[in-house]
Amino acid sequence: MPADDRFAAFRNRRFLLYWLARFFSSFAIQIVVVSVGWQIYAITGDPLDLGFVGLCQFLPALLLVLVTGAAADRYPRRMIMGIANLVEGAGAVTLFALTFHGLASPLPIFVVMTAFGITRAFFGPAQQSLVVNLVTRQELANAIAWNSSSWQIAAIAGPVGGGLLYGVSPLASYACGAVLLVTSSVLVFSIKQPAQRKRAHEPASLETIVAGFRFIWSEKVVLGAISLDLFAVLLGGAVALMPVYARDILSVGPWGLGLLRAAPAFGAIPMALFLAAHPIRNHAGLIMFGFVASFGAFTVVFGLSTVPWLSILALAAMGASDMISVYVRETLMQLWTPDDVRGRVNAVNQVFIGASNELGEFRAGGMAALIGAVPAVVVGGVATMGVAGLWSVLFPDLRKAKHLAGRD
Secondary structure (H helix, E strand, C coil): CCHHHCCHHHHCHHHHHHHHHHHHHHHHHHHHHHHHHHHHHHHHCCHHHHHHHHHHHHHHHHHCHHHHHHHHHHCCHHHHHHHHHHHHHHHHHHHHHHHHHCCCCCHHHHHHHHHHHHHHHHHHHHHHHHHHHHCCHHHHHHHHHHHHHHHHHHHHHHHHHHHHHHHHCHHHHHHHHHHHHHHHHHHHHCCCCCCCCCCCCCCCCHHHHCHHHHHHHHCHHHHHHHHHHHHHHHHHCCHHHHHHHHHHHCCCHHHHHHHHHHHHHHHHHHHHHHHHHCCCCCCHHHHHHHHHHHHHHHHHHHHHCCCHHHHHHHHHHHHHHHHHHHHHHHHHHHHHCCHHHHHHHHHHHHHHHHHHHHHHHHHHHHHHHHHCHHHHHHHHHHHHHHHHHHHHHHCHHHHHCCCCCCCC
16 A cells, blocks of 8 residues: 555544544543452452453443444434543543542442443444544545554553553542543544434334344354454453453562553554555455464463563464454444444444453453463463354355455
8 A cells, every 4th residue: 555545544634533532532441441450359359350340341232232223323423422431531530539438349330330331332333333434435444444553552551551540549540531531522522523324214113223133144244253253252352360460470560460451452553553554455354264263372372371571472462363353354344334224233243342352351250260360261262263263164255255345
């Protein structure tokens, strides 16, 4: 790709504002989540409680999936994003107040994280669908690569910043998160309202609400891509157990926890920049399956490591592998999905992502409580490699997909 095209999406002012807003929002969430994880583990010392943090964030997306996607298709997506950020900012202020007055139980934190889960359930489909309304079709693949990089950059800066701020004071981390979320909301409302294809006169019915599920089921390439991510990360996720590794296995403390949380993004960001300049032009399906398998392999390396530098390298390799999978999956899904059902499809996708991440954290925490942290991570990595192989057989059209293209 010519050098002047590598930043094509950023020449679009609306996308630039959107990218910054998503970055600040993701940065804030990373700070809050890493602080909550360390705070809860310090209170209880039980890895299962770390799993409950993920469960609190996932269940709202699951229970509200029929509402959140329809909202993103019926109402302005920019408005939904802005309001959600403001509500999350209020949640960060609440965590600040709870910490200031002293916490002896994790229950109030679970309540606040459930509120975060509800707002993220609305935020996710809106922000995923909005990017397509802001850029041209020619800019979309470039925009998706840069859009993923905004999250990954935040995933580096957020955990490190959260660990450092928490080391100073938990109050500092929650205050910073609140300020960033409000800033994100201001940026979102600064975006000129984009065109959004709606079915304004479509009556609200069960058929229209489940349109996202129906579309995904009918398009096997989309179904295979989404479900592959679901099971691969559900089984291979190790994020919830990082406080255990930081304190009990690697002995690196809160700052080290921040580095561990940031390490996947150290691998993902260079890969996102590479993909922005060198888009995948052939064998997209095979490439995705190969790197999902490598994600599982590096998860096993991380699970067995007792050396901090090796753990960080393994996590960075996991991040690079996951970045390629995300890039292929998101590009295929956005290009294949009509705009008038994109919110509902993205709501279903968010449930799958939430299941793979937050429910995966609960899976990891539960298994760690039963068999130990190291076996829980290693078994999950091996299972992820198995999923990659099985899905390549179950979804041959996805395996044979060569180009990242959609329907006209």
